Amino acid sequence: MTRTITYQQAINETLRQEMEKDKMVFILGEDVRVSPFGQTAGLVEQFGKERVRNTCIAESAIVGTAIGAAMTGMRPVAEIMFADFMYLAMDAIASQAASWRYMTGGQVKLPLVIRTVSGAGWAMGYNHSQSTEASFMHPPGLKIAVPSTPHDAAGLLRTAIRDDNPVLFFEHKFLFPTSGEVPDEEYAIPFGQADVKRQGKHVTVVATLLMVHKALAAADELSQEGIEVEVVDPRTLTPLDKETILASVKKTGRLVTVEESRARNGVGAEIAAMVASEGFDFLDAPIQRVGAPDVPIPYSPPLESTFIPNEDRIIEAVRRVLG
Amino acid sequence: MTRTITYQQAINETLRQEMEKDKMVFILGEDVRVSPFGQTAGLVEQFGKERVRNTCIAESAIVGTAIGAAMTGMRPVAEIMFADFMYLAMDAIASQAASWRYMTGGQVKLPLVIRTVSGAGWAMGYNHSQSTEASFMHPPGLKIAVPSTPHDAAGLLRTAIRDDNPVLFFEHKFLFPTSGEVPDEEYAIPFGQADVKRQGKHVTVVATLLMVHKALAAADELSQEGIEVEVVDPRTLTPLDKETILASVKKTGRLVTVEESRARNGVGAEIAAMVASEGFDFLDAPIQRVGAPDVPIPYSPPLESTFIPNEDRIIEAVRRVLG
């Protein structure tokens, strides 16, 4: 049996269920008790202030605190209010959390989740709108989840919390109110398993987070002309499910990558480079990348909407790749 | 006329010359007065403590200070002792320095250089050995120079200091003692101009920093078998000289990228993705990327040398790409 919940609920419920199940799980971050976006709403009432812990505004220290707690038996779920601020904690995330187990030769484990919220489109300007997930693919030791639906959000978050390693969990502002079906029973989605969100045969579009929905909308439109787009959602960036992507490209012979952030050294760069190496023989046309231009995120709506990739740009890219 | 100097001298001399020429240029960073690697050695004696300014150990504040000075008429050259520590200043670099002009609609300019030192191989372990340049390609607004020779170091540093925008300048530990020819007269190398370090016709190898030299060594060896490798050194990662890279791939039909850091979402990912899009029709074989494995940098020499790409791995990649 299934039921319909929102993305925000999926996150909130999963946090609650995991906190009920394991008393080592606790939450820390800025304003996690009231929770402006609602992901942690109501948890302090149920679990108390010890386990739902407001921190001061200091992102590097939030992550550092989570690292220390994780290496000594707790299972912290830290929140960084906006994905932009992940950069304030870049050393803690990319050099410390990511390496600590390795530099101790496996003496400690770090069961630690860092949840954050990405996405432009709310006219919040250059520093509250970034999607920074691509920046964490180059450093080693991090698992990165990028759920696009309530189903994926709950399933990936459960896996994240139960994982004994640092996991970065990127939520998208615009997905919080979106709803979708989830099974009634508890489930977890293993990392490294892409989901084919739409089957197709002419072009493979690999997209993440909000862009999955834009890709699906573009696919609907193209389908009316007989162009069948296969939409692949990797769901985790590391580990990356190369097999599913390569199998799709093998079928279609054409690849378009779509992401909300800048294409330059973005998620699509890695996917394109991987396919250009491991799936070269499948390719019938140049790979196309859709992403934002190489500028900061401007505030003014006409500029911001130029920044964010949309259906039209995806459609154009698909047409380009079809030659 | 030319003369021979070391990479370290090239940097030191250029700093001195630019400081002589423009009294707005000043240096700040940890221990820049004594200068363990020698790049800023002797400058405090000539220019005094005001213009060669030791800071406390706080990388984010070093960059922040440089941003403020730059936007009000100074031309700071900040030093971050090791490229690993760039992550401690990631927000200041990638979100603030990179965006400030843009978010003010061009009201300020930020003539600011951040020099840092990358490179593994000295058994300094996970956090003093990283090459982090790839991490700064995804954010917008930054220019990134990666000199591989004394000639390029002096020419690019001069351009960096005279540029009115934030420039990241990555030096490599192992290059400091290497020497090479430079013109007697002052010169500057424009950004966005790759240098073909060796002409070839069978395979294009794009490499940066120390890897340029390993690629050249590999090319020498391969040449004995009649395989002529063209070694392209982009010299700046942003702006990236796509034309030179594409022209080379057009000639050879084959691309190998080489970098010291992890290949995943590294410099090579962007170059490979770009070529798979814009130079697809030139390609006769899958693109090969050579880089480090997706792990932190281990200390023990046999492990560290497994981490760092070497001639053999470049040669293997060239052979693979030749089929």
Next chain:
Amino acid sequence: MAFSAEEMLALYRKMLLVRRMEEKHGELLASGDIWMMGHFGTGQEAVAIGITAPLKKEDYLFPTHRGVGEFIGKGMVPKDIWAEYYGRTTGLAKGKGGLHLSDVRVGLMGLVGSLGADFAVAVGTALSSKMRGTGQVTMIYFGDGTSNQADFHPSMNLAALWQLPIVFACANNQYSELAHYRETTSTEHIAPRAAGYGVPWKIVEDGNDIQAVYAATAEAVDRARRGEGPTLVEYKTYRIAAHFTGDPGGYQPKEEIEEWKKKDPIDRFRARIIEQKVATADDLENMNREVIAEVEDAVKYAQESPWPAPEDIYQDLYA
């Protein structure tokens, strides 16, 4: 601190202008006419206007996200604010900044999005004016919540070490986002943290008294200007507004808000002005009407200004 009648009226007018600007912003949001969320500084106008009054035009200010107070205080004009809020090409940042206002002509260097990212930037502008010998003072204005951000620490250290012309001005409005500041700050007072760096500090107990705010700030600004280094001043005030428009609310006790409404800095200054016969209630009502008209005109100017073109997105990245 004795103010001339003219000075009193000028300060009063600025406070009023701030209040009316933010009220208008609230209205425009309610009517759906503007989309940019507001973080209003209702009740804190005495701090914003009082701290900026001792600054010269050429001094540098790093402002906060809490409304338009210090922007107005430092000399930014309503039409430039609205043009930017409306995202038009007539905005000083041509719509690229939005909330992140700047007006470099009057020393408003720009509002950062990462709270605290400007601590060290302010150290940099202060260092620069010291090196260039210009006599400019830098002020960095920040909230109680922001005072805990990591960069505060090396920035205080460097400012003190180099004896820079800088004033650290902290508005303690008792809330940091949706929680009381003592939920995340270990001490009641922020200012004494300066002592650890050898930096003089002061607490203005009544931050809703613009004259007290002015006096303490002027002293710190003068010290900086004389080359005697940094000062940290903390102003006790209260955030009557929600953190942001759309804020779920409920975490500020109603009685507390009511209590503080009685200490409204504008009402109090108004009473003093009338009491000291600097102006009559009628004069002030006329001024209010003028201010409202100024705000309305500015909004209209913004609304009628042109939108940026899509290709403008590529401009202003590099110098």
Next chain:
Amino acid sequence: MAFSAEEMLALYRKMLLVRRMEEKHGELLASGDIWMMGHFGTGQEAVAIGITAPLKKEDYLFPTHRGVGEFIGKGMVPKDIWAEYYGRTTGLAKGKGGLHLSDVRVGLMGLVGSLGADFAVAVGTALSSKMRGTGQVTMIYFGDGTSNQADFHPSMNLAALWQLPIVFACANNQYSELAHYRETTSTEHIAPRAAGYGVPWKIVEDGNDIQAVYAATAEAVDRARRGEGPTLVEYKTYRIAAHFTGDPGGYQPKEEIEEWKKKDPIDRFRARIIEQKVATADDLENMNREVIAEVEDAVKYAQESPWPAPEDIYQDLYA
């Protein structure tokens, strides 16, 4: 603080072991037998051993890069240190850590490469032991230079806010890399910065007196253990060694070094031991020989240990 004879000798032995370990490291470097640069703590052994002595095995320690003092103090044994320095599989980190030693069995959680990155991590372990109710104390040990790193600030704030069982132990050895600390630190003393967070602090004026170090630290550790929150203790000492082997030197006045050599903490404790008739000079010379033998054996053990295989590079990344 009254120590038993046994305790005195145990502490003395540890200081001696640290000195001999680092001397050996210097020799091995000179002969080219080891490649890992040394940052020796010569002259600071009283701090390293004195602060770790009050800790229990299960307490957590975040150590520094300055030699092996606190590692020995917390209970790491020479052979484990050398095996790691030699990069062998017998190292506790299997050669992956090198300088970044760890021995989690004795609470040595690992040495970070980014100075100050462990301030907040230490807050995390202290929070964890408080939440788990284990009674463990966390100590974070750091230098004067590191004390200015940004994360110090929110970490002090959170430790104080949450009243965590943690001791901030600052070795002020007067140098930060290749410059005197006053070139980069605004105040003579670091410890009073704690006051700004409501955290008690103490300065141990003679950090080369192990008994004074021990006494002040034990008090702070006990406070933490009793659940009374954090303390910051600063120990005045001196770095007789260069910053690192290969350091150009010259920035520490020769007379200063000579002056401090006279205050050598090992010599002084030795004199006290003999004076108080806890042991004779002969006893101590025997101990010295034993210590040297232990170091030699440990080096030999490391040298004879196997190298990791290239494919080991992929291990220990994920749990």
